[in-house]
Amino acid sequence: MSKTICIDGLEIELTKKRIKRMNMRIKEPDGSIAISAPYGTPDASVVDFVRSKRRWIDKNVELIKKKAALHPEPASKAEKEARRRDLKKRIAERLPEFERATGLSCSGWTVRDMHTRWGSCNTKTHHINLSLMLATRTDEELDYVILHELVHTKVANHGAEFYAMMDRLMPGWKNIRKKLKKT
Ligand SMILES: [Zn+2]
Known part of the structure; x- marks a missing residue:
């Protein structure tokens, strides 16, 4: 009762x-x-x-x-699919630009409905997963996650080499990460 x-x-x-x-x-x-x-x-x-x-x-x-x-829950499955489509479009526009600019490259990418991480990179296959949560984030935040995962195609861990590369490729990355962490 x-x-x-x-x-x-x-x-x-x-x-x-x-x-x-x-x-x-x-x-x-x-x-x-x-x-x-x-x-x-x-x-x-x-x-x-x-x-x-x-x-x-x-x-x-x-x-x-x-x-x-x-992260408002999508009203319907259709809305979730619409978000996924929009996010994929944004990634398809931005990720290749980062690849060109940095010389890093992934073997492919997938948008996944993950809730605990913004992205992940398989350091063996160089396949990148990006969270559907990014659909409600700014371009700047999306760019940071894309670059972070691209750097993992070269450096598997979060050691000094990783951070040095992030500093060089996106000098303001720490502030963007703060924005992502606040939520
Ligand atoms: Zn990482």
Whole structure:
């Protein structure tokens, strides 16, 4: 059984179940809060639980909302495909320019629906994967990820040689990486 309760202005969906300990979840993408508690837990215990975690809750709700605003879930499969098409077009225009300008080259590239990384490079085959998340990023940010992965076709790790090459090819890359990391 579920009910909505309000604690210090936070709306919480409370579900009592056959579990041993109370646990809380902040849902993506709207930042709504759900708590599961063992049967028989008094509401006062739930209130204490929420108050003791209030800072953590506020921080994470804000993070989830920020993330959702930056990467809105596509309304439909069609929209996701439209994004993928647009991103592929941008990459097809920009990546060969970087290859020409740097002399680095990949054997091919794929846009993948990855959520934890912006890109990856297979250092054996030199195939590059770029995240669909880049569809909502600026050209500058896309360029940084493209170049980063292209450099991996030459240098597999993130050692001094890698960074020296990034410095030479894109002097402002650290600031762009900061923008990507902030989200
Ligand atoms: Zn890397």
